[in-house]
Amino acid sequence: MDTSTLRRVLLVEDDIGDAELVGEYLAVTHAPRHEVVHVVRLEEARQLAIDSGFDVALLDLRLPDAAGIECVRALRASAPSMPLVVLTGLDDEALALDCIAAGAQDYLTKHELHPHALTRTIAHAVARAAEAAARARADDLQARLAAIVDASADAIVGIALDGSVSTWNHGAAAMFGYGADEAIGRPFGEVIRAAPGPDSEHQQHRLEQTRLGRGTGVPEELVRFRRDGSPVTVSIVTSALPNAAGEITQVAVICRDVTEVRRQSDELRRVNQQLLERQRQMRALAARLSAVREQERKLIAREVHDELGQLLTGIKMDLRWVQRRIEAKSASPRALVDRLAETDALVDNTIATVQRISVELRPSALDSLGLVAAVRDEARRFEARSGIATLVEVGAGLPSPPPDVATAMFRILQELMSNVVRHSHARSLRIALREVDDQWRMEVHDDGVGLPVGATTRSDALGLLGMTERAVAIGGRFTIRTGESGGTVAVVIVPMHGTTA
Numbered sequence: 182m183d184t185s186t187l188r189r190v191l192l193v194e195d196d197i198g199d200a201e202l203v204g205e206y207l208a209v210t211h212a213p214r215h216e217v218v219h220v221v222r223l224e225e226a227r228q229l230a231i232d233s234g235f236d237v238a239l240l241d242l243r244l245p246d247a248a249g250i251e252c253v254r255a256l257r258a259s260a261p262s263m264p265l266v267v268l269t270g271l272d273d274e275a276l277a278l279d280c281i282a283a284g285a286q287d288y289l290t291k292h293e294l295h296p297h298a299l300t301r302t303i304a305h306a307v308a309r310a311a312e313a314a315a316r317a318r319a320d321d322l323q324a325r326l327a328a329i330v331d332a333s334a335d336a337i338v339g340i341a342l343d344g345s346v347s348t349w350n351h352g353a354a355a356m357f358g359y360g361a362d363e364a365i366g367r368p369f370g371e372v373i374r375a376a377p378g379p380d381s382e383h384q385q386h387r388l389e390q391t392r393l394g395r396g397t398g399v400p401e402e403l404v405r406f407r408r409d410g411s412p413v414t415v416s417i418v419t420s421a422l423p424n425a426a427g428e429i430t431q432v433a434v435i436c437r438d439v440t441e442v443r444r445q446s447d448e449l450r451r452v453n454q455q456l457l458e459r460q461r462q463m464r465a466l467a468a469r470l471s472a473v474r475e476q477e478r479k480l481i482a483r484e485v486h487d488e489l490g491q492l493l494t495g496i497k498m499d500l501r502w503v504q505r506r507i508e509a510k511s512a513s514p515r516a517l518v519d520r521l522a523e524t525d526a527l528v529d530n531t532i533a534t535v536q537r538i539s540v541e542l543r544p545s546a547l548d549s550l551g552l553v554a555a556v557r558d559e560a561r562r563f564e565a566r567s568g569i570a571t572l573v574e575v576g577a578g579l580p581s582p583p584p585d586v587a588t589a590m591f592r593i594l595q596e597l598m599s600n601v602v603r604h605s606h607a608r609s610l611r612i613a614l615r616e617v618d619d620q621w622r623m624e625v626h627d628d629g630v631g632l633p634v635g636a637t638t639r640s641d642a643l644g645l646l647g648m649t650e651r652a653v654a655i656g657g658r659f660t661i662r663t664g665e666s667g668g669t670v671a672v673v674i675v676p677m678h679g680t681t682a
């Protein structure tokens with residue numbers, strides 16, 4: 182409703198003469214105009230006030246169904262925000278003040294009744310009620326803001342111009358360990374402590390700058406200390422709080438605990454670095470494997486070329502010799518037979534060389550006779566080649582592993598043997614193959630110098646890494662360490678069903 186043009190007035194008055202007088206007085210003014218609804222009883226007034234949208238009520242205190250301050254209380258209860266002007270024949274200052282306390286906006290005694298005074302009193306009451314409503318809304322907003330600030334897990338702290346704490350929410354109490362009663366009034370730096378020295382000076386400087394309106398408003402991540410001395414990593418924002426006149430009278434400091442976030446991001450960085458390192462290792466391992474394969478091919482090519490080539494050339498020359506002699510009928514049968522016997526020996530030699538080379542490529546025992554036989558053969562060859570006494574112990578009734586497990590264990594053994602020759606200075610080697618708790622277990626123990634410190638954590642120990650990877654690929658585990666009584670002990674464990682994980 183447009184209050185500047187029409188004001189709806191609820192007149193509660195049992196004296197008809199007075200009511201008419203009020204109606205006449207109000208009819209005189211045109212800006213605003215007044216529309217008067219007159220009732221005699223308080224009960225009628227209460228019913229109307231609840232939902233009829235009056236701009237103001239004029240209330241007599243002597244009614245047929247109620248009297249005195251009760252009239253004010255009852256009407257106020259029905260329409261809490263409706264402006265109320267008490268209109269009374271009693272000239273009682275104390276009662277009037279009681280009425281104001283009970284919620285009336287103003288009062289007017291009937292002797293004072295006069296068109297101008299009446300409209301002015303009504304206007305004041307309306308304005309006062311509007312102001313009170315606005316104030317209530319502001320108070321409500323403020324209370325809600327305060328509740329939000331208090332409920333925040335962030336520390337939200339107000340600082341007065343002298344550097345002392347002026348407000349301190351629950352978040353601040355939880356974060357720094359001081360209650361509001363302990364923190365308020367104390368210098369800021371005493372309850373949100375920075376490390377002494379540059380950090381502390383920086384905090385002071387930043388506060389000063391903010392106070393002078395030169396703050397940046399940019400969050401800073403810093404370490405502060407709780408009451409118990411433990412550190413907390415916080416993201417701090419400092420901002421100036423101007424009053425209604427635009428003067429900076431307070432500085433707000435908001436601290437968010439980022440200890441966990443920081444820890445997580447550090448952890449993430451660490452894991453990432455590990456992943457990168459692992460990637461690099463895998464690349465190096467792949468490169469090493471391909472280099473080893475090339476080297477092996479070169480050796481085999483040389484053997485095929487040098488040894489087999491020579492043998493076959495020898496056989497060819499013998500055959501030519503025999504052929505020529507037969508054509509020229511120049512040799513005795515005896516000489517021919519002797520020569521063919523030599524050729525036969527050369528062929529035997531060739532067959533043996535072919536076998537050796539093929540065993541080096543892949544021991545056929547591994548496929549035909551299984552892991553144990555292949556290990557025994559390999560041990561024999563190793564001993565002959567290196568002069569290191571090699572013993573193979575096999576647990577009774579050891580089931581033979583499937584081909585992929587057998588191949589992996591065999592290749593690990595070869596790698597271990599190559600390390601023994603190159604690094605251990607061992608005189609003897611013991612290889613034990615047995616079943617333990619449903620697992621194949623191969624233990625390779627030399628009596629050499631043992632592993633140098635840090636050998637297993639070196640990122641360039643590609644031989645060890647390759648053995649580990651081979652074991653993992655078949656669901657097993659590889660470990661290597663210096664033995665209690667010296668030497669080096671390597672163990673490969675592969676579960677017979679499932680993995681060791």
Ligand SMILES: Nc1ncnc2c1ncn2[C@@H]1O[C@H](COP(=O)(O)OP(=O)(O)OP(=O)(O)O)[C@@H](O)[C@H]1O
Pocket residue numbers: 469600601603604605627629630631632633636641642643644645646669
């Ligand atoms: N049986 C052993 N006795 C003593 N030290 C060993 C033995 N096996 C390995 N080591 C040590 O562990 C290190 C790492 O072995 P690894 O097989 O990974 O690398 P490498 O033999 O030096 O090089 P690569 O195998 O790549 O040719 C070796 O350099 C050596 O110092």
Ligand SMILES: [Mg+2]
Pocket residue numbers: 596599600644645
């Ligand atoms: Mg090696």
